Amino acid sequence: MEAPRTAEIVSVGTELLLGQIIDTHAATMARVLAECGIGCQRRATVGDNFARIVDTFKAALSRSDIVIAIGGLGPTNDDLTREAMAEAMGDELVFEEAYAEELKAWFAARNYTWVERNNKQAMRPKHGRMIPNPNGTAPGLIAEKDGKVMIALPGPKGEFDPMAEGSVREYLQSAGGGTIIASRTVRICGIGESAVDEILGDLMAQESPTVAPYAQTGEVHVRVTARARSKEEAMQEIVPVCDEIQKRLGKPVYGFDLETLESAILSELERRGETLALAESVTGGGIGRRVTGVPGASKVFSGGVVTYTVETKKQLLGIDPDLLAEHGPVSPEVAVAMATAVQQKFTAGYALATTGNAGPTSDVDGKPVGLCYVALAKPDGSVEVNEHKLRGIREDIRARLEQFALLKLWLSL
């Protein structure tokens, strides 16, 4: 199959360089390129400065077959992409009379005042054509010259998204040499990235499909990617590798692609006809939030209590006051008592309980910041408890403990 073509994306806009907005368009465009089988080797962001935009376009054109510019197509003086595109390609801008008329009509129909500078949006590179924009006034542009392609898309999300997913995707598919790139993600919990790297090293070394790990909070995601003429053909390469990864890693592989740890847990519990209850102290409802984020959670999730104070631990869960007094709320004993109590309260098969000190002060009767306990009560009446010494800010400690609690449950199933 012919050599796949390469592309670069250039986002234009000073607001991006000031960090005032997050560049989601570049990610969308990159995904579309990948799905069209065109390798995106670089992305760049440049402000509303003519010389720097031209310079950035030229550098990208010198390296890649296709350069896609995002933003800077509007009517105002700091919209410079159109002019810079022509300059970088050694082309000139021509005035599209017919489109100017369309524009005037568009303004008239909405009783908007017409200002001359709107005509700027009727200019296009001589070697280019306009991409219709049903959602705004600035059309996109595609120009082909000296074997290079430049595409420019407007910045507003409501205009960019339909164009990127629509006519630009179509154009790129035909430019993609008839191949596509497909991938599948293997989701792994409970072992670190370096350990995954050790176990899958030989797979990561191979040419195709490519196997690459990405560390997430308390998880590792391994992406298996292949290029082929069709998604089906690509999957014939990808699936056996995913199976091999699952075979090597076993239980820590909880799912694929967009499946979450909590959804994997709920499916398994539902399969077993089991139920789950929660007693959250330090996580304050965070585990419940994750569990109920899964559609249909009510089939498995009985309910939960957030017993954040000593009082509510006694009152709502009936934890023995002496136990609380003796060991303090942040203790394995109390975690176990909470799990058992909530398991009975909701007559649930499994119950998770969390207690700990997420900081910032260490005044939970002298228990240090980051010291947390997770208890898991099981249908057979047994209860397991783990101690965690977590670092980081309050937010991280709580997020990690949510993850460790769900991890504990998953690995026990």
Next chain:
Amino acid sequence: MEAPRTAEIVSVGTELLLGQIIDTHAATMARVLAECGIGCQRRATVGDNFARIVDTFKAALSRSDIVIAIGGLGPTNDDLTREAMAEAMGDELVFEEAYAEELKAWFAARNYTWVERNNKQAMRPKHGRMIPNPNGTAPGLIAEKDGKVMIALPGPKGEFDPMAEGSVREYLQSAGGGTIIASRTVRICGIGESAVDEILGDLMAQESPTVAPYAQTGEVHVRVTARARSKEEAMQEIVPVCDEIQKRLGKPVYGFDLETLESAILSELERRGETLALAESVTGGGIGRRVTGVPGASKVFSGGVVTYTVETKKQLLGIDPDLLAEHGPVSPEVAVAMATAVQQKFTAGYALATTGNAGPTSDVDGKPVGLCYVALAKPDGSVEVNEHKLRGIREDIRARLEQFALLKLWLSL
């Protein structure tokens, strides 16, 4: 004052070029640079390819005083930033024995298997030093050579954010050419961006301090920014403008800078010696999570229940089965009953309850996806209930309802 220095940001990671994740770090870094008075002229993104990373670093170093690299500092073979940084600066990597020992201890303390490649994270450029990373194993790096500066930060959010906002911000402030950019954020809830625009139009038009609004989920944040020789000097310009904004908008201004709506609520409740209880159905614990995210929440937050099923609404809150049968769980009547019940159960002054259908299927006895109710019970015995028809995916609906519930409580105080 001397000319502020220039910087470029380089994000490293093939997953960015595939559009699989959105680059929020680059925006954070850009904002920090701006606030330190350092102009960021370009941003680039490159994949896990040694030659291209080096080439991108070199190009950036040739144009700018400071180059900041994000990602690629981990232990695996496709983490290449450390090596590329040394190569681009014409420096060599040296092994930091002491840090390797720390790492080994870190792994041992957690019973994680130690693998040799972790030693990679103990390498640093000869002309550089390590930036401590209290939240992970890969330290950041700062190297100064031939009048240029390179900074490298780890990719995981929990490690990147504290480092960027902490030691890196401090370093950049001193590098910022004697001036700093200080800003204060006015946090507003309950009115839209366009309304804020109307009311603050004249302030937004002025040169300095600059006044810029940013729309958030259910909130608007207005950033007031000024450049000066010191933070104190800048604040003398900024504070009066913030006061004026608060005077014009009133109650919807709930706080400043990093203060959250939930922390504003808890402070006000504590001031009044009041307490709060929660009964969450559709939000599944999300409001409890936000409330307990505030340090010292236990002074005000009595506790909560997550009654996700009809059964638990009856059993745990004693909601009248006839009421549930007649109106269905997604109804104003049940929301009110939940709020009253949990208020009594925890003998709390205020109680919030949520019920609704977050989708994706509309099978909650035919109640449409997005239909949700928030009830607020107050110390005077009165109960208010609001209906919300929310659009978007399950996740958005739940997040917005959390916000609306807290908003309801705040505006009633």
